[in-house]
Amino acid sequence: MQAVELFAGAGGLGIGISRAGFRPQRIVEWNRHCQATLKANASDEQSEAGGWPDHVDSDVREVDFRDLEGKLDLVSGGPPCQPFSLGGRHQAHADSRDMFPEAVRAIREAKPRAFIFENVRGLTRQSFRNYFEYIRLQMQYPELTSRKGEDWAEHLSRLERHHNSKRGSRGLEYTLLTEVLNAANFGVPQKRERVFFVGFRNDIKTGWTFPTQTHSHEALLFDQIHGTYFDRHKVARRERLVSERAKARLLRVDGTHEGILPWNTVRDAIHDLPDPERNPTLASRHSAHRLQPGARAYPGHTGSPLDEPAKTLKAGVHGVPGGENMLARPDGSVRYFTVRESARLQTFPDNYKIEGVWSEAMRQLGNAVPVTLAETVARSVAASLTKKG
Incomplete structure (x- = not known):
């Protein structure tokens, strides 16, 4: 199946959709460090991105998608999230970095069978409610564009009237579902919430719904308290830290939900990697696994405990990312x-190269979509596109 990847970043969403059977025909990404990462992996036959287009379009505003009309099964991407990030300036529609209009244009021009877009959970905040609805309705009716001199609120009103009308034919139209997904609930060793927009062109008849979660906090607690989690990892008894609050939480739930797996933890993700601070020689044998000095904990930035999924990795606005990008050891030390x-916490494969110095590589990873989460959503979309009758 043919796809186009917009705002590709480091390639997390792209790898996920590729695993689901989509093949990127065009990739768009403006950041030069992300471009270097995408190109380095596209030219590596051993990489999961090997064979991707080696040309990356840098400015989505200059890309004409009309030559792809009728040829695409999927358009996907993560429009820049700074306008809606809880850590940003929250300007939304007033922010020139808002690239959702370009995502809608790609849908309008290419008319794909389906699309997958994702963004930060902050987009669903109450203060952005009207603009969130505006994005939704534009994706549903991409041909109903704004008129000259019409501001976004006026355009929203016209979209709402169109949506509520009883007309028969309404041009290009998509059935759209949105949902906030926590990556930890799908096997990613990180608590990372993203809002997904998934649409199917109206001639594609499908009863698609978002995938149901496969992992849970309660199942992890049960495994740690009554199961084999700590024994599997050969954790000393003095370091088997499960809070009383967590134990109380487990008592309040009915069993561990049959068929639900435990959340994956930081320890699950990195247990086989030597500690780069305590054993730098062994650590240096692994690519991109070297200590970055200077970590310190302070209120609000205390790092990620080993035996939970990591806190959300952050991109960092001014160079070095925040305390969420630290490991918090049981003895209280951090690094x-x-x-x-970090790539493992985002479920990138070990042979995937992240180009750039540490701060730039961490910025790419902090902005990325976890590969496993992307794959889960993309596989369910692919199944709906390929099912018979």
Whole structure:
């Protein structure tokens, strides 16, 4: 199946959709460090991105998608999230970095059978409610464009009237579902919430729904308290830390939900990597696994405990990312995650190269879509596109 990847970043969403059977025909990404990462992996036959287009379009505003009309099964991407990020300036529609209009244009021009877009959970905040609805309705009716001199609120009103009308034919139209997904609930060793927009062109008849979660916090607690989690990892008894609050939580739930797996933890993700601070010689044998000095904990930035999924990795606005990108050991000490560890927390394969110095590599990973989460959503979309009758 043929796809186009917009705002590709480091390639997390792209790898996920490729695993689901989609083949990127065009890739768009403006950041030069992300471009270097995408090109390095496209030219590597051993990489999961090997064979991707070696040309990356840099400015989505200059890309004409009309030559792809009728040829695409999927358009996907993560429009820049700074306008909606809880850590940003929250300007939304007033922010020139808002690239959702370009995502809608790609849908309008290419008319794909389906699309997958994702963004930060902050987009669903109450203060952005009207603009969130505006994005939704534009994706549903991409041909109903804004008129000259019409502001976004006026355009929203016209889209709402169109949506509520009883007309028969309404041009290009998509059935759209949106949902906030926590990556930890799908096997990613990181608590990372993203909002997904998934649409199917109206001639594609499908009863698609978002995938149901496969992992849970309660199942992890049960495994740690009553199961074999700590024994599997050969954790000393003094380091088997499960809070009383967590134990109380487990008592309040009915069993561990049959068929639900435990959340994956930081320890699950990096247990086989030597500690780069305590054993730098062994650590250096692993690519991109070197200590970055200078980590310190302070209120609000205390690092990620080993025996939970990591806190959300952050991109960092001014260079070095925040305390969420640190490992918090049971003895209270902290250090920064290495690039290799961060890539594992985002479920990138070990042979995937992240180009750039540490701060730039961490920025790419902090902005990325976890590969496993992307794959889960993309596989369910692919199944709906390929099912018979």
